[in-house]
Amino acid sequence: MTPTTSTEPKVPAQRGGRAGAAGERERVSAFWSLSRAMLLGMKRDRTATFFILLFPLVFLVFFGTVTQGSGSPHAKVAQVGAVKLFDSMQGDARNGLNEVLTITRTDDEAATLEKVRKGDFDAMIEQGPDGKVELRYSAADTVRAGALQGILNSVVQSANQAATGQPPAYVLDSQQVEDKSLKPIQFLTPGLLGWAVATGAVFGAALTLVNWRKTKVLRRLRLAPISAGTVVSSRVVVSLLTALLQSAVFLVVATSFFGLKLTGDWWLVIPLVICATLAFMSIGLLAGSVAKTEEAANGISQVIVLPMSFLSGSFFPLDDAPGWLKAISEVMPLHYLVKSAQSVLTRGGGVMDALPTMGGLLLFAAVLTAVAWKLFKWEDD
């Protein structure tokens, strides 16, 4: 047949129920096949795998190894004058403390402070007349500073508890002091985990959106009889699976190799990470909606994620930061994830430490997604 000269009319073929009964059986859910397509693509993309899984792990291993030395027993602390809290400690409790700290007594506050500045001491501790215990430390070694703070906090808490006259369980507590504070891994893990989850979710959503728009995959999806909900939810499922995998790997590596001790309700980190992933994805969606190129999406994501990580205490504690910095950090979802994750993973926090954060993260996600929805474009023009 030669269509150019053909004069016989072409009769449209009768096509019945498209896929038929057999097709009905074969019918696969668009949702799952779309999710599967994304997961397969990600699994085969070495660069993506590296940045999502290995790169944060490299950080964990690096910090974990470095701080294993510096966070080891015998931080040198100068005690100025009497500190009732320490002086009254006896027996096992005192031994436990001595394993952790070498306490040197001094009298001259100014001279001691100077020594802390020079690094001869890691910190100076004194007690005011009102019973307030003050810890002054150098910011040079933030990891050790964090560890010290943890130790002191625990000691103060234990002492407070003892003061209430409740059954003390003092020996047990002092054991906990050691575990909690000795290993910087206890606060590194939640921080770095938060950073890893944020990176994965923000970049994942932003780059996928821009790449799909640029290569016209987005147009294909738009022309297919599937709902926007299907597309969005399968992308969400992919990001959630990624984040949960990151969390699992992190916790396994940190507990197996760096002595992370999980506290009671550590599983609460799972719903926390899920809510946080939604919040971070909404940031990524926003970035992907305004960016025209992958480079731009990458840049915008980087500019958001990196400062957010520093300001949220992912890499080092922020307790010492100026007030305005803390104020900035308080609008960042990562700040709350890190705080709550620290609480439930390593500080014995419970449901009530996680719930408000989860609510806040979901609200954040809802607001940003609504904004992204407004700015969303199917096509470049």
Next chain:
Amino acid sequence: MTAAISADGIRQRYGDVQAVDGVSFTVEAGEFYGILGPNGAGKTTTMEILEGVRKPDEGRVELLGMNPWPRNPKLLPRIGVQFQASAFFRKLTARETIRTFASFYGVGPKRADAMLERVGLGDKAESLTEKMSGGQAQRLSIACALAHDPELVFLDEPTTGLDPQSRRNLWDLLRDINAEGRTVVLTTHYLDEAEVLCDRVSIMDHGKILHTGAPAALIRELDDTVRISIASGQLPLDRARELLTAAGADIANLEDDTVSLSVSTRLPAPVLSVLAEQNALRGLEVRGATLEDVFLQLTGREFRA
């Protein structure tokens, strides 16, 4: 019976460029309809408006009796759109790619695989799409457009960038698709492609449709213009014009592209006798008009893809 497509007065402007400038046409069910035009003519923009991925500034479109804009889920399963070859999910094989797209239409893996075989990619099923050649990717793209058995298929320059063999293979496939009863709309900047494939073709330039008809009829309308050419260098262009005018030849076009000197005319006899008198017959070729001549006549300039 409603037409497969009816477009009425569509216009689209990008900044200063009037990309589509009042285009109207209808396509009957089962027809193989072509839009032929050089780059920048407005073919892609027209297709996007038909497909419903772009809202025209003005005008009305109906596909299968329905408005494609805004997104119309009832219409979507009935149309198939071929995309630029890179519009695949990353790092998937050909088989995974077509199965994924097919699943959006509720089409199972068996049918998807069969379509892969049909476009001759059976042995490439396990190749990543990134590793496929231009022709293979293009065939995969067409297979993805056809997997759900659409009634109406849009193909935007499907053979651009392919080698001659791949082009011919693809032509066979497109003819078959149409012979099965599907309505096909194709854009191309290849004259031969339009001539070989299309039942009806619209010639488009600067956003306007200049003329529409069956390729053979369009050519016939040129009143049997004949194109006569000889090898260059036997007769200077000016001299040729002088002699031909003197001989009373009716010249539609005369040009020398340094390879050959060509004359388009409705009366070949005087031209041929002038050339014979001048003993300038080396490389003589006489052929009937083509779509190229139609374009030339419509626009006053050469067709440049």
